[in-house]
Amino acid sequence: MALFIAGGMASAADAVVQLRQFVAATRSAEGEFEQVVAAKSGRKPQQSVGHFAFSRPGKFRWEYEKPYPQLLVGDGQRMWTWDRDLNQVTVRHIGDALGATPAAILFGSGSLDENFVLSDVGSSGGLDWVEARPKRAEGAFESLRIGLASGELKRMEMKDNFGQTTQLNFTRLHPNPPLDAARFRFIAPAGADVIGDMVDSVPAVR
Template sequence: MKFALKMLSVAVVAVLPQWAHAGAVDQLHQFLGSTRTLRAEFSQMVIGKGGRKPQQSSGLVAISRPGKLRWDIQKPYPQLVVGDGEKIWIYDTELKQITVRKAGQAINGSPAALLSGNNDLEKNFTLKDVGEAEGMAWVEAMPKTSDSGFESVRLGFVGSDLKAMELHDSFGQTTHIRFSRLERNPVLPAATFKFTPPAGVDIVGE
């Protein structure tokens, strides 16, 4: 639930020759500038403060920019985040509870804004190249507001492909996300970003 509240979240149409020489910040700008929709599989690992046992999960992500997203955790415990551009629905099936937030409040200054927001990244983030590691070129985004819920997020690129995200939150947790089978600019059904609350589920928020 904690990750879903701050995550909610990517892609390009062609491999551009200049990417081989671009810095990671330029890669991020070009990547988002040439991406309208994306669909991918993801795996994530949350490492708690103090070296507690990592929590692992996996699922599917879909994004339609600007503002629409679907973050569907399928294993080990189902959890769903859906944003329709106006509201964000966070459905915890285990707790049988839905949290609803206005899209602007939930996304601005969050990691989701890097992937599903508009291209005005420097309005909410300070971006910088932070070198290469694990075969990827990394860019770090630092939020300009103190209430974003996280301290930094890093995005890892291999050529023109976004392969990874790493989030460091305000609670000392680190979330490692790896993307696979990423499709750039697929046609996504409108139903992907619509959510109808199941009967008998508690709804909290807007």
């Protein structure tokens, strides 16, 4: 309900105001996404679909279903990446994993100005757009555009430092649902190869 109220107020507001209201009102969410990754070389874009859930700060579950299954889980301290085909788990500190990345917009503490310079870049395709540029140059991406409609997040477009463009469409986003805390816990599957910079802190593999 808070998001809908914020969305109503944002309908006549610029995109930066809409984004700030969305972040302030949406402490958790779940939904579905479509992702398209286009390489600078002009190769055929890679398409994938999946579903997600998050609870600020730092707790999320991001699951690719097609064409290749992969699961990313943030438990507030660590980020786990499980490649099911390889049965390999990578674990990193959540702060290192998010940092000034596009994921911080969704899963971070909500302090946008700490990591990004935000600017309104107008409307196109039925969406109002924000450009978010990282304040620190060591990140892996060059720029990020965020598309909103009436205060609701609809699309994210990222260009990385290698000329690759990733478009993320939120086909369904349900704000502030009741979420089971177990969705943000991860235990490596039996026999999985666990690697990363936080392996010593990983609970015993079952």
